[in-house]
Amino acid sequence: MVDVADPVCGPGEVLLRVRAASLCGTDNHIYHWDASIRPRIEKATGGVSRSLTIGHEFCGDVVEVGSEVRGVARQASEPIEVGDFVSAESHIVCWECYSCRRGQHHLCERDVILGVERDGGFAEYVAIPATCAWVNREPMVPEVASVLEPFGNAVHAATEYPLEDASVVIFGAGPIGLFTVVVALAEGARDVVVVDPMAFRLDLAKKVGATRCIETVALPADDAAGREAERQRVVRAIHESCADGRVDLCFEMSGHPDAIDNALRALRRGGKMIAFGLSRDNEVPFRRYSQDVVFGGITVKGIIGRKIYDTWYRTRALTAQPDVREKIQTVVTDVLPFQDWNIGFEKMARRESGKVVLRLD
Amino acid sequence: MVDVADPVCGPGEVLLRVRAASLCGTDNHIYHWDASIRPRIEKATGGVSRSLTIGHEFCGDVVEVGSEVRGVARQASEPIEVGDFVSAESHIVCWECYSCRRGQHHLCERDVILGVERDGGFAEYVAIPATCAWVNREPMVPEVASVLEPFGNAVHAATEYPLEDASVVIFGAGPIGLFTVVVALAEGARDVVVVDPMAFRLDLAKKVGATRCIETVALPADDAAGREAERQRVVRAIHESCADGRVDLCFEMSGHPDAIDNALRALRRGGKMIAFGLSRDNEVPFRRYSQDVVFGGITVKGIIGRKIYDTWYRTRALTAQPDVREKIQTVVTDVLPFQDWNIGFEKMARRESGKVVLRLD
């Protein structure tokens, strides 16, 4: 923890007094200065000569509004004023590239990420572009408002295809997998099955409403027969958990090749798999490509970030429901004072937590 | 060639006098009694005790209309009468299963395929359900009408996502890949690049309008460095062939793992890959799953059959254009009298043909 100069609020920006910030796996990689993230940060900071305030999941109160941010206009929907309580969208997009011009800002070719390539929210004050400030209108405790960014990942993933009457399987019960349970149920999914190797996480899944939890068993890489038997057991358990044995939608939030394989096997013809989890190895075998993907008429869709602003409007509709806010709070297993940030990172490393939030107020 | 009893026209069926039938890879597998297709046919015919007339791409004239087929009604769009010239949809769907009830008849859970599980079109007469008879209205020679079934595969594949102003790459220049060139151009694609190892086929692609053809070089499986260099060369050539180096849509019609890999590498963020080609091995490695599919926000969509009847209406709109009919005829490289069917199969085996059509009239 160090003293840094108070950030300056640019003409198109707002200055926030941070109230809460939550830990993400990416922060953990930065904290441990992992090879996977180092180049991106070094490039952004111009080497290690300059420090960077990390943290891209946070909320705070507006204490200053830049001179070129439009004022309150009757009719205009999202004027920002001093005193507003906002959650931050972490991606600063360029609004000019091909993706942005086609309404796919989450795929911006020149995006800059708060807390990764520019100072973020693990600080008392942070300046962010007004376009990244989402005004919360619902009564919301800071630990909920600070996790709307990852919750928005789940909203984006879960609203890509219709959920009404759908049988859904979620592979991976980390925070975003758990949020996906919450969203899928709120949007009318019929069966919500969660598959994960850890009992602690499956317990959380049950608490937020999963209709069935399936615990997987890790087997040594060289036990081919055992692993195939395990795969068959898992797919059978999935089918038995869904009405008519029909799986409409799989959310792959773990990045594990076996999970990807199980997802494709379990899906009905015409089903969809959301690819969100990053695999440890870049290469992933699609074991039954012709059989499952082609003959099955299956769709695999990669999802990153949040749609700007469709996902945020949908997030608002969801968090307007007290029940949804309560479940988000259930996923937040640890709320710590800001100075205990290192305790938070340790809990995360042991994977004995849902989401960890640091409070500053 | 054998004499078979004339088929009987069931109450919901129409009887066709076949005018032309075309050869498909599946027919070739059956002709050679390949292990890949044998079980399905043996199951359908109850062992080899009963012969089956193959052929699932054909057209003919209606010579009898079943008693329960609805007559001509003012307003009704598709009445069928004796004398109509029809192309056959090869999939007989159940109209009752979940897929059918949700409008996804091409994914019917109980479909029966003409010429595979029931007598098909390599015969003078064939009885088909009235729901499989598509009345051709446009002036059309039999060799064009007989290939509307595989042309419909291309229409289905190519109309899944918008093509206007799109830069498109097609991997595999077999008949359906070539038809995809025709459809993509007719629907407003900007760049249509074709990638294939065979010069003969790339020549055909050029003839039907491909804006750029890229010939690939096959390298021994153990030359890892050479293959990676070849992959980079192909992707670079693709990018140079497309406006802004941006590829919106890849059609994977070859089933070759290198083509699948190149397609995913070449696509822009948010791009789409249509998976139509069946790979020789069921397993296919996605070499850069996290990087391309997840971070790229890419969609991979398996396509089979034709949408009933959306694809057929779109096919009609396309074949109403003389230019499209002419190009379809270009893809039909060989028109043979029916008795020369074995010559046709041989040409196909040597891959020195586009589409081979047998004429009966």
Add this chain to the structure above:
Amino acid sequence: MVDVADPVCGPGEVLLRVRAASLCGTDNHIYHWDASIRPRIEKATGGVSRSLTIGHEFCGDVVEVGSEVRGVARQASEPIEVGDFVSAESHIVCWECYSCRRGQHHLCERDVILGVERDGGFAEYVAIPATCAWVNREPMVPEVASVLEPFGNAVHAATEYPLEDASVVIFGAGPIGLFTVVVALAEGARDVVVVDPMAFRLDLAKKVGATRCIETVALPADDAAGREAERQRVVRAIHESCADGRVDLCFEMSGHPDAIDNALRALRRGGKMIAFGLSRDNEVPFRRYSQDVVFGGITVKGIIGRKIYDTWYRTRALTAQPDVREKIQTVVTDVLPFQDWNIGFEKMARRESGKVVLRLD
């Protein structure tokens, strides 16, 4: 009440023992032999020489399954068996016309309506095509199951455009307007405002969750200034009831010209109006066509019937929620024994009821 011969179950039909049937405005028109409905029935029955059993909203137990109805198939989604408890889709569609072939069965050019053009459900037994039998899986009392047909109208109307985070106004608090309140809330609407002249109905709207009720005042046709003032008052009250004064979606369920006018005035730019209510006079003035419809970029969409079967699947997802079933029961204000049908019609005529259901079991 007369004795009629037991209906015969055709090969593609199922025979139901009716458990409940509900009264619809159309039944009322037939009961009073109104000029509006007479021609259609006389045409269907071949004059008055033959009696017709009316009733198109009903549910019952399957007591016989026709010989050509497919049996139970593993995988197939909707097998029907003796003992199943089904609700009836009232429209028998042809599956062959242009509308049906494009997946718009609710706009079938040759549809036949149960209880209007063919014997319906105000009887102990009724035979219906198996394609009209929707198997209820959720625990459901007969008075709820019997109103799924009109509830499906609301589902169809309310699921045409997204409801999440939407501010919605419903004009007309008859049974279908009330069902629309239920659906809109269940699908995530933010504000659900109901506008109606009758306090009794607005009370029901409040009971099923309307966030605001606005009572309109009827003024003499020649009081132009008064009517304009009333219109302005209503639109102002609507805007004050919606977040940001923004109305996304209006459901016009009354057919009243003033309601149509108010709906178009109230909508935000790009808003949508569902046109479901039939106006007494066929002609309706669009008072501010250029200003509201063209400059406003507004969409007006007529809705009839239910999508086959998308609406029914969505209905199932909704009625799986106990809260939704309870609210449907709230809209059913009167459950009478079958022999008291005339009491039911009288209640309906006085408009002092929500939905009236007759029980037969």
Add this chain to the structure above:
Amino acid sequence: MVDVADPVCGPGEVLLRVRAASLCGTDNHIYHWDASIRPRIEKATGGVSRSLTIGHEFCGDVVEVGSEVRGVARQASEPIEVGDFVSAESHIVCWECYSCRRGQHHLCERDVILGVERDGGFAEYVAIPATCAWVNREPMVPEVASVLEPFGNAVHAATEYPLEDASVVIFGAGPIGLFTVVVALAEGARDVVVVDPMAFRLDLAKKVGATRCIETVALPADDAAGREAERQRVVRAIHESCADGRVDLCFEMSGHPDAIDNALRALRRGGKMIAFGLSRDNEVPFRRYSQDVVFGGITVKGIIGRKIYDTWYRTRALTAQPDVREKIQTVVTDVLPFQDWNIGFEKMARRESGKVVLRLD
């Protein structure tokens, strides 16, 4: 014609040397200082104390790029440089209001229109926001580039619903109606019928490819029987001109109540009407609202402006076709030197022209 100070290029703007500008009905209203347009301009200019350069349809060469406009980036799609030849989007949108945040910039709540509320293109130089500058890549003569704004209206209108295999009727053969003929044909419409009272315009419609032209006869307002007979004649002629007598899509570009009525009568069940024409009187009677709109399941959709930037991308795809560019030039009946602007306005007033373009280079 007066001398005005050269406009200054703001930091987010580009300065154009105008090459051509075309006349629009709105310019005509301003030229005659009509009551309909006066208030909007007086409000924008702060009374008449300040002059305004009108003209909102124009093209020109970039001669200066503002300091904050992003430079050329590899990958970025639309960098702007001095020397680029651009067409102008006339609507300056706020990017911040609810409509803009939902991707509906054409319905921006705070839009400012070039040539109406801010200096436009009837001048040698004009400064416009970089976001309004669309770089033309296709070889295009100035008279074509200058009309892409109204052509974009037609593109927006015609691409709202699918056109493939559609039977289309266009009411009103002014420039935008004529452009709609061009777009509908290029996008695969089957029948394109044009209805208008003026033979001169119907001749132009024929020239750009209309498959059938129907000339309407104006009858005195008090000849009710004659007008009804005329309506029936027109609808009958429309049905006879379309395959199966089925009309999928009507474009109402005239604003005439009889045209609106004929459009709704002519449409098939489930058909769509695009409402683009402004009626002289704001009130328009929907003569058969219940019968056509509700029972017909018809959609009426108001269209204004162009989608930013979807319409422009689609416009690019269309104008890449030489045939489309040629037809646009056919609709431009008059190309005059800039100083003859008054001759142009006179031609327009007599309605003896398609589009009138003024050249400055």
